[in-house]
Structure formats: C-alpha cells, structure tokens
Amino acid sequence: MAGRRSTGSLLPWLGIALAVVLFDQFTKTLIVGNFELGDSRVVTSFFNIVRWHNTGAAFSFLRDAAGWQRWFFIGLGSLAAVFIVWLLNRHSGQRLFSCALALILGGAVGNVIDRVLHGYVVDFLQVHYAGWAFPSFNVADSAITIGAGLLILDELLRVRRAR
Numbered sequence: 483m484a485g486r487r488s489t490g491s492l493l494p495w496l497g498i499a500l501a502v503v504l505f506d507q508f509t510k511t512l513i514v515g516n517f518e519l520g521d522s523r524v525v526t527s528f529f530n531i532v533r534w535h536n537t538g539a540a541f542s543f544l545r546d547a548a549g550w551q552r553w554f555f556i557g558l559g560s561l562a563a564v565f566i567v568w569l570l571n572r573h574s575g576q577r578l579f580s581c582a583l584a585l586i587l588g589g590a591v592g593n594v595i596d597r598v599l600h601g602y603v604v605d606f607l608q609v610h611y612a613g614w615a616f617p618s619f620n621v622a623d624s625a626i627t628i629g630a631g632l633l634i635l636d637e638l639l640r641v642r643r644a645r
Contacts, residue, residue: 490575490577490580492570492571495570495574495581495583496584496587498581499618500588500624501592502587502625505621506593506625507621509593509606510604510620511608512623514604517533517606518533518537522608528610528611530610532608533604533606534604534618535602535605536602536604537551542633552597554624555594559597562586563590563591564573564582566586566590570583570584576636578632578636578639579633581629582593582629582631582632582636585625586633587620588619588625589623589624589626589629590626592625605617605618605619605620606641607624610627612630
C-alpha cells in the first residue's frame with residue numbers, strides 16, 4: 483500500500499457499504515417475515531431459499547457455544563468496521579482496494595446488526611447438490627466474500643505492477 487496514490491473521498495465507499503447494509507437487511511426482513519425457522523423453498527435443482535439462524539461465525543463456527551459468542555462477534559465486527567473505515571479514509575483513492583473494503587464493511591455491519599437485534603445472523607441462501615449442501619449464507623456474507631476476493635486481486639495486481 484505504501485507509495486500508492488491515496489487521495490479521494492471517503493463518501494463513495496461509505497455509500498457502497500451502506501447499500502450493502504440496506505440490501506442485506508431488506509432481504510433478511512423479507513425472509514423473517516415470510517419464512518419460519520427451517521422453512522425451505524426450492525428455486526432450482528441446486529439452490530434453495532431457506533431460513534436459518536446462525537449463532538456462530540462463518541460455517542456456523544462456535545454456534546454451539548454458551549452464548550458468549552454473540553458479544554464476541556459483535557465486538558469483533560465493530561472493531562473490524564472501525565479499522566476498515568480508518569483504512570478507507572487513508573486509502574480512498576485506491577479504487578479496487580477501497581471497493582473491496584467497502585463490501586467487507588457493509589457485510590460486517592449487516593451481520594453485526596443481526597447479532598444486536600436477534601442474537602443470531604439470519605441466513606437464507608443455500609446451494610446444494612446430490613445430498614450435499616453448502617452452509618447457508620446471506621447478502622452480507624456474499625459481500626464479504628466478494629470483497630475478500632477483490633482484496634486478493636488488488637494485491638496480485640499490485641505485486642505485478644511492482645515487477
């Protein structure tokens with residue numbers, strides 16, 4: 483990151499993060515309003531819309547802990563959000579890097595909101611094939627994953643430019 487142009491406005495990146503949060507919360511509200519826990523609707527032969535509550539982290543990690551994980555993940559997500567805003571403020575002129583961070587920020591905030599409001603994250607997207615199912619996820623998780631992929635791409639491009 484050193485030596486790269488960093489001038490730019492923080493607002494577009496916060497706007498992307500806000501759009502992710504709003505879309506994430508809108509879709510979760512639709513699911514909570516129209517599905518009971520455990521309900522599933524087939525969309526295609528490999529994709530369902532479901533209602534699942536995740537008290538843990540990615541892939542339900544720590545879901546069976548005694549409840550402390552809720553506050554741990556709220557704190558972790560909040561600290562990550564503050565750090566990401568700081569990074570965005572310092573590197574807002576780096577478009578790919580900042581876009582990646584904005585997606586991760588929006589996803590993190592979306593899931594923190596769920597944990598604060600419900601004590602769990604509402605997941606509803608399920609990909610499956612021949613009896614195997616990928617753990618259910620949501621818009622926030624998707625934004626975090628895409629953001630992480632963009633961070634990797636940004637680093638690969640940076641290393642390539644440095645050669």
